Amino acid sequence: MSAVKPKIILQLKSSLSGEKISAMSDADAKNAVQQMRDERAKDGNLQISFSGFNASKKKRLANAARKNQFKVAVSVTKELDFLVVGNSISTRDKLIEKAAEQGAQLLSEKQYISMIESGVTVSLV
Numbered sequence: 001m002s003a004v005k006p007k008i009i010l011q012l013k014s015s016l017s018g019e020k021i022s023a024m025s026d027a028d029a030k031n032a033v034q035q036m037r038d039e040r041a042k043d044g045n046l047q048i049s050f051s052g053f054n055a056s057k058k059k060r061l062a063n064a065a066r067k068n069q070f071k072v073a074v075s076v077t078k079e080l081d082f083l084v085v086g087n088s089i090s091t092r093d094k095l096i097e098k099a100a101e102q103g104a105q106l107l108s109e110k111q112y113i114s115m116i117e118s119g120v121t122v123s124l125v
Contacts, residue, residue: 006030012078012103037081041069048082049073049099052089053109061112068116080104084112 006029010021014036021029040046048070050058061084062072073080076098083099084107099106107115 006033009033009103009105010036040081044069045071046081047071047073047077047079048084048112049076049080049104050084050086051093051095052086054088057086061109064116068119076102076104078102082107082112084109 006026007021007024010016010024010029010032011018014021014032016032024032037046046069048065049072050061053061065072076083076095080099080102081104083096083104085096086109089096096106
């Protein structure tokens, strides 16, 4: 999965000025994004969506997300935090492009399951 750079996520999803974000090191930006996600997780506001799965698998994955306090989104918006992609989606799919443009982090099914099992949101690569 391709990673969205933390500074881009901050530009798209935080109230920090562009000047302040530009002055941050990559490590500081990564930490700021993680802190933002941790706060959203506490409030039950992390959004996740699933694409490239058959209906029954998508339902199981979405149910697990809801049990872990995620809001399951049906579309990609600026509020989306994670897009979990299955094997039946092309890496050139418009949905993946839109998710990346909106600052969502792309996850494989394996990464998603690991995140759910550990209770920790995925760190940015």
